[in-house]
Amino acid sequence: MTASTKFVxxxxxxxxxxxxxxxxxxxxxxxxxxxLNRSASAIWKLLEAGFAPLxxxxxxxxxxxxxxxxLQDHKLMAPSDEPGNSELDDQARISLGTIENAPTFEVxxxxxxxxxxxxxxxxxxxxxxPLQKEAIPS
Amino acid sequence: xxxxxxxxxxxxxxxxxxxxxxxxxAQTVQPAQIIVVDDGSSDGTANVVRGIGDDIVILHxxxxxxxxxxxxxxxxxxxxxxxxxxxxxxxxxxxxEAQLARLAEEASLCGVFAHIQPFRPADGQHASKxxxxxxxxxxxxxxxxxxAFTTIGPIIxxxxxxxxxxxWLARVREGGHRLTMLEDTLALRRIRPxxxxxxxxxxxxxxxxxxxxxxxxxxxxxxx
Numbered sequence: 096m097t098a099s100t101k102f103v104x105x106x107x108x109x110x111x112x113x114x115x116x117x118x119x120x121x122x123x124x125x126x127x128x129x130x131l132n133r134s135a136s137a138i139w140k141l142l143e144a145g146f147a148p149l150x151x152x153x154x155x156x157x158x159x160x161x162x163x164x165x166l167q168d169h170k171l172m173a174p175s176d177e178p179g180n181s182e183l184d185d186q187a188r189i190s191l192g193t194i195e196n197a198p199t200f201e202v203x204x205x206x207x208x209x210x211x212x213x214x215x216x217x218x219x220x221x222x223x224x225p226l227q228k229e230a231i232p233s
Numbered sequence: 234x235x236x237x238x239x240x241x242x243x244x245x246x247x248x249x250x251x252x253x254x255x256x257x258x259a260q261t262v263q264p265a266q267i268i269v270v271d272d273g274s275s276d277g278t279a280n281v282v283r284g285i286g287d288d289i290v291i292l293h294x295x296x297x298x299x300x301x302x303x304x305x306x307x308x309x310x311x312x313x314x315x316x317x318x319x320x321x322x323x324x325x326x327x328x329x330e331a332q333l334a335r336l337a338e339e340a341s342l343c344g345v346f347a348h349i350q351p352f353r354p355a356d357g358q359h360a361s362k363x364x365x366x367x368x369x370x371x372x373x374x375x376x377x378x379x380x381a382f383t384t385i386g387p388i389i390x391x392x393x394x395x396x397x398x399x400x401w402l403a404r405v406r407e408g409g410h411r412l413t414m415l416e417d418t419l420a421l422r423r424i425r426p427x428x429x430x431x432x433x434x435x436x437x438x439x440x441x442x443x444x445x446x447x448x449x450x451x452x453x454x455x456x457x
Contacts, residue, residue, distance in 0.1 A: 112442040119445050
C-alpha cells in the first residue's frame with residue numbers, strides 16, 4: 096500500500112447509510128451488518144471520498160489501524176489500483192478535528208437468515224429467483 | 234389443532250389474487266376466515282375478490298404499504314393463529330395442515346415457517362433453471378400465534394417499502410418468541426419481471442439498512 100493508495104467498497108453487495116452521523120454497513124451476500132460510531136463514520140466518509148488511509152493515519156495516528164483492518168477483514172473495503180488523494184484538504188482536516196472518541200466497529204449477524212431469505216434480493220432473471228447465497232460459516 | 238385466519242395484503246393484485254385465494258380454498262384444513270386488505274388498489278382488486286365469494290372479509294385502506302395492510306388484517310382477525318399470504322404467491326394444499334400440526338405439538342413455539350419454491354407463469358419464455366426450495370422467512374410462509382402481534386405490535390414499513398418482514402421478525406425473535414423453519418416446501422413464490430420480488434435497488438437496500446439500524450438502536454436501549 097503506497098501513500099496514495101485509496102480504499103473502495105469491496106463490491107456491489109456492500110451497501111451503507113448514515114443515520115444521525117453513524118454509518119450502518121450491510122453485506123447483502125452474508126446478511127451481516129456493521130455499526131460504526133461517529134468517529135469511525137467520519138473516517139469511513141473520508142475513505143469513501145477517496146482520501147488515502149495513510150493520509151488519514153498521518154493525521155490521526157495508529158488509532159485508525161484496527162478499523163482499517165476490520166473493514167478489510169470483513170470485505171467491506173479493499174485497496175484500489177486507482178490512486179487516491181494522499182493529502183487531506185481543509186474540509187477533511189476539519190472533519191477529523193471533530194473526532195473525540197476512538198473509532199469503533201461492531202459486527203452483527205442476528206438478521207442474516209432473514210435478509211438472505213428475503214426474496215426482494217438477488218434476483219437473477221435468467222436463473223429464477225431466489226438464489227439464496229451459501230450459508231455463512233457460523 | 235387451533236383455527237387460523239388467512240390474511241392477504243393486496244395492492245393492485247387483480248391479476249393474481251384469484252389464484253392466491255384458490256390456494257387457500259384448496260387447503261386440507263380450511264381457515265376460520267379469509268381477510269383481504271386492499272391497500273388502496275386502483276385496478277379493481279376488491280371487485281375481483283368480491284366476485285370470488287361473499288364470505289371473504291375485505292378491508293379498504295389508503296395506500297400505506299404492505300406491512301400496514303398486514304397489520305390491519307391482524308387487527309380484525311379472530312382466530313388464535315394468523316397465516317399470511319402475499320397476493321401473488323400460492324400455498325400448497327398441505328401447507329396449513331403441516332404447520333398447524335407442528336404448532337399443536339409444541340406449545341412453546343410461536344411461529345412456523347416453511348421452505349418456498351419459485352415459479353413462473355407458464356409462458357415458457359424463461360424456464361427456471363434453478364428452482365430449488367429455500368427457507369422462507371416470509372409473509373407467505375408465516376403462521377404465527379396471535380400473541381406475537383399483541384405483544385410486538387404492528388409491522389412497520391421501512392422507507393422504500395422493502396424489508397418490513399426482516400424488521401418485524403427480528404423484533405418478534407428479540408421479544409423471546411421462538412420461530413421455527415419446516416424443511417418441507419409448502420408454498421410457491423411467483424416470479425415476474427417488475428414485481429416487488431425482482432428488484433435489486435435502493436429501496437431494498439434502504440429497507441434492510443433501516444431494519445439493521447433499528448436492531449442496533451434496540452440493542453443499545455437494552456444495554457442502558
